Amino acid sequence: MADCEEVFFAADERCSRRKCFYLLLCVVALFLLSFCWYGVRRTALCSHMAIFCSSQTSTRSSEDAFQLDLMKDVSLERRTDVLMMTPWLAPIVWNGSYNIDILNAQFHQRHVRIGLTVFAIKKYTVFMKTFIETAEKFFMVGHKVNYYVFTDRVKEMPNISLADGRQLVVLEVPSYKRWQEVSMRRMEMIRDHSSKRFINEVDYLVCVDVDIKFTDEVGVEILSDVFGTLHPRYFRAPRERFTYERRKASAAYIPPDEGDFYYAGGYFGGTVEEVYMLTSFCHSEMMTDKGNNIEAIWHDKSYLNKYFLYHKPTKVLSPEYLWDNNMGVPEVLKRRRSVIVPKNYNAVRNR
């Protein structure tokens, strides 16, 4: 009897040990399975979201984006010394507010083409050489760029060799007698060429003055549907000091209790469609005023400011992008990406 009991007991113990073994096997198998699944998901996520991955190293092509490690975070220093966002949630582009590697990967993936428009009428052709040379060094390096130079003096265009993927297109245009008209007619010419030519050749336009030189990187961080730039003289000024058109008779009139920022006339842009709408608005408002024998106080600047008041820009560039060295270098200005070239007014403004 005792023997029989012992055998029974031993069999029971063996049985529960086996159970334990199977349970352990199950746990190990489950662990291995979930580990494999995590690996598969992570690879899939990383290749689908390659553009969101970040890395400390610089990225030049979309293929490189796939190497970027999703697990590294995109931490940026947070700036509290400047306004980083408009009340309509458009970013204000300051140094430290973006990661250029992520943006380059995004824009390379879209094969984005950029047109840089500039006017060199009459004696302003003297600014061309420095303009192009410094743009080759700093403007949208690594992306496809077309320079569109509007000029009445085709023969005076400098012959500069350009990097791969970049070309210079000279567009011959008439010159106007009055300097105000030279400056204002830019809107009409950009409008006309946008619908005829730019729309077929580029995705974005950046429209700038020629009397500037690039002194630091300007990249795809500036690109957005429609963007303007804070005027270096007024970026910290209260609204009352903005030199908007204040005469009600002008189409550029802005009431004293309105206006977000004072935008510079010499640095705006966006998609070709948006720039077409902007320049079209400015030109037709100028023509309305011309018919009424009035011209806004600061010419094309005044009409541009009126446009941006009621068609808010989707990005706003900080004065890093258009600085005037006469203003010194304030603490908030970590970089000067382009600066105004001092003019000898008698030399360039007389015919």
Ligand code: 5GW
């Ligand atoms: C000439 C005399 C007075 C004002 C402007 C001109 C002028 C301007 C000209 O003779 N030729 C010319 O091509 N322009 C274009 O208009 C340039 O692209 C120039 O950068 C732009 C605006 O004129 P700026 O730069 O003299 O105006 P601010 O407001 O920057 O001083």
Ligand code: MN
């Ligand atoms: Mn200028």
